[in-house]
Amino acid sequence: MKRSKFLAAASLAAAVLTSMLAVAAPAQAASRDGVCNDGEFCYYYNSDEAGSISDFTGSIDDYGTTQPSCYDFKGAGNGKGLCVKNNAASVWNRSSKTVRVYFNSGYAGTYQSIAAGAKANLNATLKNNNASHKFGPFSSASCSIAGTGDPKTCAEAVTWAKNHVHSGYQDGYYNLCDHLVGLAYGFAHSGSTTALAHWNAIPSSFKHAGSTDVPAGGLAFFGEGSGHVMISIGGGKFISNDIHGNGSYTETTIAEIKSSWGKPYLGWAQPWFQANH
Known part of the structure; x- marks a missing residue:
């Protein structure tokens, strides 16, 4: 009898302690429940x-x-x-x-x-x-041609891209994304066979894998197949060929490339080209 009373008392004490701990514990992030929890x-x-x-x-x-x-x-x-x-x-x-x-x-x-x-x-x-x-965290890196030997600066490359924006088909733009970023930086060609080959060849010190904070002039790369590359014009905007029609060259975003083409985003890189390395 005494043992039963002791066990009952112990169980009650444990239940009270558990209840107190539950009340004292801070609310943790839940999955979209309409309450602003810690971590959200x-x-x-x-x-x-x-x-x-x-x-x-x-x-x-x-x-x-x-x-x-x-x-x-x-x-x-x-x-x-x-x-x-x-x-x-x-x-x-x-x-x-x-x-x-x-x-x-x-x-x-x-x-x-x-x-x-x-x-x-x-x-x-x-x-x-x-x-x-x-x-965050957010990248504080800026576009730079230091150590690349590029003929044009980041600002000049952005200007080139903006000056060549067009809708509708034009020769020299369809399926030539890596060639176009090479032209923007003053090369006759990029030196790489595909955008993915370009990304793989870039030294790690010039890459920002996974980062979507791409400064104006930076090159955003995507994987799968031959990959894709486009130039940033700042503010989360880019200029890319083909996204709004074959042979076009228009403004877009990383999100649009991912959703429209299903290509995984790899990250961005400084304008390093195999053409002169």
Whole structure:
């Protein structure tokens, strides 16, 4: 009898302790439950962290614009059920990393940086104009031809690309992505047989594998098959051949290349070419 009472008391004490620990433990990041938990980046429908919440644990390059496939506001309050894109007014960054909110999908266009732990109203440009967000860290590297021997600078290469933008088919552009970036930097050819061969030949000291923070003039590479390469013009925008029709040369984003062609993104590199190495 005494043993039974002792065991019952011990069980009760353990249950109370477990309950206390559960209450004391901080809320951890959950999977999009409409609550802004520790480790998450959260949008609010209204200013000053009011209204419905949409919570994220990672970067999203395109929220979508229609239900039921879009990322939406899930918490109680104004805006619940609406798509997040172009509908957020304030944010709370409960993660340990800086997060950037972008005007365009694909981490492109103007952005507002939200420091770890910070609450903020989106600025006049981004309020109700939020199209993507990205968790840091962010590269501080700039484009440079140091050690490459390129005939043209990064700025000159960007100017060349912008001056050759066109829609519709033109000879010399179809299926010649690596050749085109070589032309932009003043070479008659890139020196590589394919974009993927170009990427594989570039010394590691010139590469930024996986980074999507590509400075103007940097070369963004994709894998699979012959691969693909395009030149950055800054602000998350690039100029690429063929993405908007064979033989065209138009503005695009990393996200569009991935979604339209299904090619895996490899990273970016300084303008190093086999043509002179």
